[in-house]
Amino acid sequence: xxxxxxxxxxxxxxxxxxxxxxxxxxxxxxxxxxxxxxxxxxxxxxxxxxxxxxxxxxxxxxxxxxxxxxxxxxxxxxxxxxxxxxxxxxxxxxxxxxxxxxxxxxxxxxxxxxxxxxxxxxxxxxxxxxxxxxxxxxxxxxxxxxxxxxxxxxxxxxxxxxxxxxxxxxxxxxxxxxxxxxxxxxxxxxxxxxxxxxxxxxxxxxxxxxxxxxxxxxxxxxxxxxxxxxxxxxxxxxxxxxxxxxxxxxxxxxxxxxxxxxxxxxxxxxxxxxxxxxxxxxxxxxxxxxxxxxxxxxxxxxxxxxxxxxxxxxxxxxxxxxxxxxxxxxxxxxxxxxxxxxxxxxxxxxxxxxxxxxxxxxxxxxxxxxxxxxxxxxxxxxxxxxxxxxxxxxxxxxxxxxxxxxxxxxxxxxxxxxxxxxxxxxxxxxxxxxxxxxxxxxxxxxxxxxxxxxxxxxxxxxxxxxxxxxxxxxxxxxxxxxxxxxxxxxxxxxxxxxxxxxxxxxxxxxxxxxxxxxxxxxxxxxxxxxxxxxxxxxxxxxxxxxxxxxxxxxxxxxxxxxxxxxxxxxxxxxxxxxxxxxxxxxxxxxxxxxxxxxxxxxxxxxxxxxxxxxxxxxxxxxxxxxxxxxxxxxxxxxxxxxxxxxxxxxxxxxxxxxxxxxxxxxxxxxxxxxxxxxxxxxxxxxxxxxxxxxxxxxxxxxxxxxxxxxxxxxxxxxxxxxxxxxxxxxxxxxxxxxxxxxxxxxxxxxxxxxxxxxxxxxxxxxxxxxxxxxxxxxxxxxxxxxxxxxxxxxxxxxxxxxxxxxxxxxxxx
Amino acid sequence: xxxxxxxxxxxxxxxxxxxxxxxxxxxxxxxxxxxxxxxxxxxxxxxxxxxxxxxxxxxxxxxxxxxxxxxxxxxxxxxxxxxxxxxxxxxxxxxxxxxxxxxxxxxxx
Numbered sequence: 001x002x003x004x005x006x007x008x009x010x011x012x013x014x015x016x017x018x019x020x021x022x023x024x025x026x027x028x029x030x031x032x033x034x035x036x037x038x039x040x041x042x043x044x045x046x047x048x049x050x051x052x053x054x055x056x057x058x059x060x061x062x063x064x065x066x067x068x069x070x071x072x073x074x075x076x077x078x079x080x081x082x083x084x085x086x087x088x089x090x091x092x093x094x095x096x097x098x099x100x101x102x103x104x105x106x107x108x109x110x111x112x113x114x115x116x117x118x119x120x121x122x123x124x125x126x127x128x129x130x131x132x133x134x135x136x137x138x139x140x141x142x143x144x145x146x147x148x149x150x151x152x153x154x155x156x157x158x159x160x161x162x163x164x165x166x167x168x169x170x171x172x173x174x175x176x177x178x179x180x181x182x183x184x185x186x187x188x189x190x191x192x193x194x195x196x197x198x199x200x201x202x203x204x205x206x207x208x209x210x211x212x213x214x215x216x217x218x219x220x221x222x223x224x225x226x227x228x229x230x231x232x233x234x235x236x237x238x239x240x241x242x243x244x245x246x247x248x249x250x251x252x253x254x255x256x257x258x259x260x261x262x263x264x265x266x267x268x269x270x271x272x273x274x275x276x277x278x279x280x281x282x283x284x285x286x287x288x289x290x291x292x293x294x295x296x297x298x299x300x301x302x303x304x305x306x307x308x309x310x311x312x313x314x315x316x317x318x319x320x321x322x323x324x325x326x327x328x329x330x331x332x333x334x335x336x337x338x339x340x341x342x343x344x345x346x347x348x349x350x351x352x353x354x355x356x357x358x359x360x361x362x363x364x365x366x367x368x369x370x371x372x373x374x375x376x377x378x379x380x381x382x383x384x385x386x387x388x389x390x391x392x393x394x395x396x397x398x399x400x401x402x403x404x405x406x407x408x409x410x411x412x413x414x415x416x417x418x419x420x421x422x423x424x425x426x427x428x429x430x431x432x433x434x435x436x437x438x439x440x441x442x443x444x445x446x447x448x449x450x451x452x453x454x455x456x457x458x459x460x461x462x463x464x465x466x467x468x469x470x471x472x473x474x475x476x477x478x479x480x481x482x483x484x485x486x487x488x489x490x491x492x493x494x495x496x497x498x499x500x501x502x503x504x505x506x507x508x509x510x511x512x513x514x515x516x517x518x519x520x521x522x523x524x525x526x527x528x529x530x531x532x533x534x535x536x537x538x539x540x541x542x543x544x545x546x547x548x549x550x551x552x553x554x555x556x557x558x559x560x561x562x563x564x565x566x567x568x569x570x571x572x573x574x575x576x577x578x579x580x581x582x583x584x585x586x587x588x589x590x591x592x593x594x595x596x597x598x599x600x601x602x603x604x605x606x607x608x609x610x611x612x613x614x615x616x617x618x619x620x621x622x623x624x625x626x627x628x629x630x631x632x633x634x635x636x637x638x639x640x641x642x643x644x645x646x647x648x649x650x651x652x653x654x655x656x657x658x659x660x661x662x663x664x665x666x667x668x669x670x671x672x673x674x675x676x677x678x679x680x681x682x683x684x685x686x687x688x689x690x691x692x693x694x695x696x697x698x699x700x701x702x703x704x705x706x707x708x709x710x711x712x713x714x715x716x717x718x719x720x721x722x723x724x725x726x727x728x729x730x731x732x733x734x735x736x737x738x739x740x741x742x743x744x745x746x747x748x749x750x751x752x753x754x755x756x757x758x759x760x761x762x763x764x765x766x767x768x769x770x771x772x773x774x775x776x777x778x779x780x781x782x783x784x785x786x787x788x789x790x791x792x793x794x795x796x797x798x799x800x801x802x803x804x805x806x807x808x809x810x811x812x813x
Numbered sequence: 814x815x816x817x818x819x820x821x822x823x824x825x826x827x828x829x830x831x832x833x834x835x836x837x838x839x840x841x842x843x844x845x846x847x848x849x850x851x852x853x854x855x856x857x858x859x860x861x862x863x864x865x866x867x868x869x870x871x872x873x874x875x876x877x878x879x880x881x882x883x884x885x886x887x888x889x890x891x892x893x894x895x896x897x898x899x900x901x902x903x904x905x906x907x908x909x910x911x912x913x914x915x916x917x918x919x920x921x922x
Binding site: 516517519524542550555803807 | 822824825829830831832833834836837838839840841844847851865866867868871872873874875876880882883885887915919
């Protein structure tokens with residue numbers, strides 16, 4: 001077996017190994033060096049790791065098991081000192097390894113501007129997991145602020161991620177607008193506005209003079225004299241190919257390691273791939289050409305004769321909530337024309353650059369679904385004279401076709417690229433689906449790599465599966481609510497409103513239920529939908545509620561109940577605590593426990609004691625804490641400006657206000673809120689259904705967090721200045737969720753399903769709609785804010801709490 | 814001779830039980846749940862799910878069955894048998910209506 005040594009375990013060399021092992025697992029015995037103490041992971045996805053949307057484990061490409069399975073000798077964390085081409089050995093820190101073939105895949109190193117202070121602790125680059133972890137760690141410090149030098153792709157992703165981690169972030173960019181290599185000025189402007197809306201300061205035409213600090217970075221100084229405070233400075237100004245090893249070994253190096261189309265260097269047994277290579281004068285930074293190189297190199301190592309041909313590239317920015325796509329060449333020129341479309345209200349900007357009736361460049365902002373279509377026309381050089389008037393509107397507007405995404409995908413030629421990262425075209429995906437009989441998205445990913453890197457083409461891949469498989473693949477198939485109907489939750493909700501159905505019987509009749517009175521799945525759902533949609537007209541059917549909501553306490557495994565009184569914002573008093581203590585003694589309650597939502601839970605209460613327990617609690621001013629409800633449960637708070645030396649706002653006050661406003665409302669699933677008084681976030685607001693993180697300048701509203709079966713950090717809805725606005729936005733968001741979600745679907749699942757941007761569009765960008773949601777919530781509260789405990793103390797539903805009869809058997813004869 | 818005698822005992826009126834609901838009758842250590850369906854039929858089961866002894870009287874009543882509030886087992890009101898894939902059964906008791914009165918029979922030797 002021949003010996004193959006690989007220096008650098010990045011995405012390019014990883015892909016070479018995949019191809020080799022797939023084609024001929026026994027061709028080479030592989031030794032893999034990596035300076036980083038780990039194997040190959042998806043570097044493109046470091047931004048979601050930084051922002052907290054993904055974990056490192058989720059972006060690993062090759063784990064230990066994979067290396068073991070392919071007998072790769074891993075020398076991770078070991079630097080290579082030299083290559084001796086004459087003796088054909090690689091000299092590692094821990095010893096030499098001989099090779100028959102060598103692949104140099106040393107990638108690139110970030111460029112550091114050599115200004116004063118560039119070597120201070122706290123100045124980092126954005127390149128690997130260590131950098132990412134360093135950023136996450138600094139962001140965790142209270143009130144920390146960051147400066148990102150460089151407003152290109154990487155710098156902006158870093159800035160957005162740090163902002164999501166709660167830091168004050170300033171982007172300092174040398175050019176006149178952001179991402180000047182991929183965007184024109186107009187798109188750069190929209191992008192800047194988007195970032196400013198997220199609370200990120202953007203300085204353009206700004207040149208860094210020095211980084212200042214005493215023993216550690218404290219800020220930066222610009223050429224114009226401005227100083228900006230910073231606990232962290234991220235340099236993201238560019239990369240430089242890492243070609244030093246090759247140069248010292250006598251291999252030809254220009255700006256990078258010079259390779260021919262077969263990926264061979266000036267030494268015939270030494271190859272290079274990735275960001276460290278130079279081909280025909282060009283360098284490579286995006287993943288798509290690297291993967292092309294990897295395929296070519298693998299082929300040639302196995303005796304084939306493949307050649308690398310650079311292709312046009314398209315770019316997407318991976319910042320949640322920013323839709324941006326650019327491709328081709330969009331500089332102006334005498335022989336060039338352009339077509340521009342702007343829609344200011346929708347925040348949409350599109351620009352096509354034409355030359356001889358062919359599209360040579362495209363910039364899309366705000367709405368990027370047509371990106372691949374334009375990109376395809378750039379690559380094919382299609383003549384667009386026939387559709388010049390409408391081409392800017394996108395594919396759906398051509399030839400009078402209706403707005404059907406399926407038709408658009410169907411119309412793509414076989415060579416149209418679907419996955420830009422992995423260079424997978426439509427024809428390949430369709431063939432693999434047919435040949436291997438694949439029916440699941442994950443299988444298609446495994447076999448073609450399509451949508452397995454950055455994932456933005458997942459929708460397209462799914463559409464292709466639908467096209468190819470027809471009924472055999474239908475991920476969007478409507479799941480019926482239950483066995484009683486063929487309709488899904490969304491249809492039922494829509495029809496309840498459209499047909500004005502105002503009772504469970506009416507729904508079952510009009511929507512042709514297959515059972516006489518439903519089941520334990522559909523009845524509670526229908527009851528909720530009717531309560532939500534007709535708050536003043538529908539009579540709540542308690543027999544359609546789960547036991548906890550029917551008796552306003554939580555059933556326990558032994559049939560006893562637990563009771564949680566409301567403590568607004570988690571605040572209590574000696575009177576309240578004394579009343580609880582008295583109740584515990586009087587009713588001999590076995591367990592008293594604090595809950596995660598800052599409440600006191602009394603467990604083990606007999607059902608027939610419930611009304612008396614509530615009566616005593618009620619005398620102390622307690623009302624139901626709704627700990628049993630698909631409704632507003634708790635608003636957790638920290639002490640905020642009342643006591644805390646770090647508090648920026650009255651977080652306790654806002655929490656109490658929110659709770660007093662929203663208690664009693666029924667929702668599709670439970671709703672838990674939290675308000676933190678500063679970004680230290682002691683109330684843990686960023687894993688709640690809705691959370692508020694107070695900052696000096698106002699209130700950052702979060703939503704769609706989870707910390708139960710699944711763990712998920714929140715998404716940022718927006719930042720507002722006043723408490724009144726915070727209340728309005730949160731209430732409107734809750735009402736939107738009440739009206740749209742499926743029964744038992746938590747906010748994070750609902751928001752993910754409909755899209756976080758859709759929520760922002762309706763709640764943040766559309767004030768009228770927000771007001772309407774708010775008003776509808778307020779209206780429904782008129783009927784909902786009745787304390788269920790005092791009602792029951794007064795005798796309501798007393799049949800629930802007493803046995804109908806107690807038989808005392810007389811002794812039988 | 815062993816004769817099973819059925820003693821019908823009045824435990825309440827139909828109006829005491831909510832439609833599609835249940836009420837409990839205490840009988841010494843045992844609790845019996847009396848169910849009333851949507852069409853005003855009555856059934857009696859021991860108030861114990863065969864799965865984890867959940868209180869069936871607290872479940873949702875639908876189409877001649879009750880769904881246990883603890884883990885959603887569905888129990889037939891008529892036979893006491895668990896429905897679907899689950900296996901197990903709960904004791905049933907004779908119960909009838911005499912006019913408005915609900916009469917329960919508990920076997921006494």
